[in-house]
Amino acid sequence: MAHNINYNSSTGKYSFFSVKQNAWHGLGQIVQQYPTSQEAIRHAGLDYDVAKSELYTKGSGIIQSADGIEVCSTELIVPDYYANIRTDNNAVLGVVGKDYQIVQNREAFSFFDAIIGGSDGILYETAGALGQGERIFITAKLPDYIRVGKGDDVTEKYIFLTTSHDGSGSITAAFTPIRIVCQNTLNASLRSMSNVVRIRHTSGAKQRLDDAHKVMGLADKLSLQLEGIFNEWAKVKVTDQQVKKMIQLALCPNAETLALIKKGAEEQVSTVFKNTVEDAFAYAMVSDTQQMETTKGTLFGAYNAVTGYYQNVRKYKDQEAKLQSIVMGGTAQAKSQKAFELCTAFQTQGAEILKLN
Known part of the structure; x- marks a missing residue:
């Protein structure tokens, strides 16, 4: 499921x-x-509700009686560990420590x-x-x-x-x-x-x-x-080529790819990365939300090109994977953070930042 x-x-x-x-x-x-x-x-x-329940394991011992030697089992409590149990159906949700x-x-x-x-x-x-x-x-x-x-x-x-x-x-x-x-x-x-x-x-x-x-x-x-x-970013104008360069830098998967981009050797990067950049750039150029006064040809639009790609274009295995990627510190959040840093640097340092990153 x-x-x-x-x-x-x-x-x-x-x-x-x-x-x-x-x-x-x-x-x-x-x-x-x-x-x-x-x-x-x-x-x-x-x-x-969820309740903590003591954990037990089985132990064995030998009893010698008039009838001979008998092997028996006994319950042993597991110290300092508990099972978290869902009280409405007794489902065991996990094992936790005593301080949990x-x-x-x-x-x-x-x-x-x-x-x-x-x-x-x-x-x-x-x-x-x-x-x-x-x-x-x-x-x-x-x-x-x-x-x-x-x-x-x-x-x-x-x-x-x-x-x-x-x-x-x-x-x-x-x-x-x-x-x-x-x-x-x-x-x-x-x-x-x-x-x-x-x-x-x-x-x-x-x-x-x-x-x-x-x-x-x-x-x-x-x-x-x-x-x-x-609001400041919405006032900063950027060219289409600058938007594409920011997308490349923000979505860059590793140091090797970054080195190729710096050298201007984009033809040597992986096909997967090329396609990712093209998809994000296409979103930046044609999406209705990228044609607004605040986004068309602006630094704010460049930032939204990256975040919009992960939200509206990229394919995920399921919605849980999408949630993990976008909200809970996954790939999309990391790339959005990189885009945020690039836009911040562009605002203060200008287009030169696209050559140095």
Whole structure:
């Protein structure tokens, strides 16, 4: 099952919900109105608890009695390790240590509710569970927008959260601006701060989870900075050849390819890389979203050519792979960060930066 969305056999439903738009692979529940956190938990099939249970293993011993020697088995407790069990169906989600603290699904949603005091300002767009329910994810829309130009080109502000019940990683909350016009995930990484907050599943996890204003503050600072940066980029003119060069540098897969580009020996790079660059450049030249006043022939448009390629052109194995690539620190996010750095350097140093990188 490539989508890996949890199927709850007791309810006959997939553990996923989305507002208005179809869910991944047509699965899950589609709702027409933005739900409350309690409703979202039910829609997404996340209304289950997780409990830590002691682990046991079998041992053997020899007993000598009047009837002779007898081999017997006994249960032995495994010290300092526990199984995380889903209480509604007894599915074992993973093995964790004694210091691991469970963050229940409803507590993950309360993280978002706490951001703006449980008001109506936050809008839950998607949520779901993967595997047997060992990983959950939530996407919530925040109030207000990032506006570029005269206001026709706007970007919505989202926070994405994922957490696991199998001991495989931390609670992760990421600020993600998504461009309304073409749904480009921008995920710009500024030099001054990270756009991701990670919280470990340790004894202080709940306390830090409750400290939700940290993430909201991060989103506010990032969005204000991005709005200023993008508006400046929308004023900087670039040629088509400069756009193509930036795409080459941003998507460059390794040092060998970069060396060939620097030497002007593009004919020697791999066919795969050539095709990738051509696809991204074609998107930059003909996509409707690249013909706006803020994007056509501008530095902002050059940046969107890279992010738009990964969101709208590149093929992925499935939606989970796309999510990993774009939001959770995968290839698309790394290349978008490189594009962001190139555009920042171009703004201050001009076209010379395209010869030196």
